[in-house]
Amino acid sequence: MASAPIGSPSTVRSTVNGPAIVAWILVATTALLLSFGALVTTYDAAMAVPDWPATFGHNMFLYPLGEWFWGPWDLFLEHGHRLLGATVGMLSLLLAAILFRRPASPALRWLVIAAMVLVVVQGALGGLRVILDDKTVAKVHACTGPLFFAVATAIAVLAGRRGRGDSSGPATDRSDAVGRDSFVAVGPLTLSLPSWAVGASLPTALAVAAYLQLVAGAQLRHADATLAASTFRWMVAIHLAGAAVVTVLAALTVIAWQPHESRTARRWSLAILAMVGGQLLLGGGAWLFTWGLPAWLQEAWAPAEAILARSPRGAAVITGHVILGMMILGAAVVLALEWGGAERLEQIARTGIRGGGRRLHGPQARLVPGAVTVRPRSERGAR
């Protein structure tokens, strides 16, 4: 573990990294929260409780636990979603309190502020969805959720790095670790990677694409029954095209990260690709459970029984598709930040997006006074 760099605002370091632990707890709770949210949509349970923020007139926290837990399934989901939401809100507050009492990097601070804003907005959206009984609000609510999850993950990564002293001093040279060797062997082929393909760019693009895919998926899941068939067809087409983009980006990331010095990073990129593969299967499964076999498949094989609507298996596949999508987003955020992107983010947070390490990976010198120095690739090779 690196010792604290000289000049770091904090030289006292314990082995327990409090903020990182709280942040990861926040991430895990958010994952559970989003899973409940996805189930609420799958079972159309949003209107199981007519009021908000109260639950059947009770203060949300005082609603009898037994009645909730042993009550109807819809109520279990909706009220559970609310309880988890409140927990996530309080955890965010706690995290902010911890982080703002200690020295933290600007990027971390801005992310925490973003998380606070998002969690408040998200809670209000959830309330509006119920009070107005409006599906459009539900749609937006479903898109803000994963965004918050991504931000929470980013906070956890940055807080963890800070604990290890990775970002408290001048950014280390990790960002170009990926680019050090720009040749990749894929089977018998040797590929030369362009400069944009190394570093955090690909995982960042992957995270963005994964998020947009969640947005597109939410449009499908919340499609109003009055929507025109032609519009819906477009929405499906966009979601399918998005799936192709995410798959390609995940595969490219694996290729680009092959020469990476960190085994964890290489494995992490492979894990994302595997998750994307699983996601394609779940997506196919979700199609089957909602629309049955496409005609061209029916010719070859079809069960003699009709699909069972609302079966637990179907609900698990469809909801699992949403949850795995969120996991892919989180994993891409980790990959992007943990190995290269964090420095860039810090850079951006300090100097604004224009001065930020826009071309941190390019073979050029000195971006910002006092910040990272990147040498041309030729020089690096000679190292």
Place this chain on the structure above:
Amino acid sequence: MNNNPADVRHPRGPRPVWGMKLLVLLVLLVMFAASGCGATPPAWFRLNMVEATKQKLTPEQERQVATVISAMFGTPDNPVALPETGLDEAKLRLAAGPVRSDIVGRKNGLYREHCAHCHGVTGDALGPTAAFLNPYPRDYRPGIFKFKSTERADKPTHADLTRVLKKGIPGTSMPSFALLSETQIDALVEYVKYLSIRGETEIGLIRAIFELDEEAEGKLPETREFLVGERLAEVVEKWKAADTALIDVPEMPADIDLVESIAKGRELFYGDKANCVKCHGPTALGDGQANDYDDWNKYVVEWTSKEVNGDADKQWVNRAHRVLDGDTLEPRTIQPRNLRRGIYRGGRRPLDLYYRIHAGINGAPMPGAKGTVPPEDIWHIVNYVQSLPYELDGELGADRPMVARDRF
């Protein structure tokens, strides 16, 4: 030297301007998420634009039909069951409206939760997912249903529709709703009837405009006597008659020799009285006549090819094409069933097959054997059809595969 505390906290540069950008980004993202959708519009019943355009209704006439029909049947959130319909309004209220489950043991909005995405809020089979389904979902408005225990032209019974909901339709996207409670299924069946009666009455009203005499000046009489006593009653009568239109099924002889019966059925299948072979093909793989349409698709095809394009009024032709684009799906031909796969949409009990063969399939080209084949002999055809997925010998020979899946 610098003793400004702000600078101490941010020793590495100016205070970030990034915050504003973050906010802008957030707002943009939320806008993106909400793009393409204002506040959710309240659910509404769509006018049958295909029929209205086909009958060349003027905009005022369209408005009149819409007003009258909504006075008679209410809205998707507020259904009305006139006593003459014989429908149970309490059941309709359970099925109608937006989804809610805030009363313990009760879920409202069942139709929108389970059905509307395919069958549409109006029951016009124009739900958002409809285009993806093959076969397309059923349009209830013409009041034609395929799988039932009544004679071909008759309405299904309540029990028939209940069975479809419980069993689903194998080989299509229509799932089984066996996990719903009896009450819920009952409410949904009632609601399907409601939508069907509403749709058929609407078609009747649109067509009635053309039977008006001169002095009506193109306006429907808005009297209860005409609307309820004539137009609605005509439709409701048929639904009420369903229970007395049950197919009379003779007992299958208990001592029937199955081998002999199958042989007889086979003869009938290929013979020219029943002539099943014409459509289902000599191999029974469903590869006979394959260029026909079911009633719903035929309606669109015929209207497009004969009437629309042949019309002299170009303005109307343009309008008709717009309606066709927006309110119909690409017509598809119907495939006679591959009988070697053992998948029966209307149910696989021998009784179900008896109904199908006796009455044919309403709305599809499949004719009934009633009248050409004596009732008892229909059991032979049933037995033969049931043996088809397992038939191992016969004239097919090695070059004629037994089941469709062997072809691939």
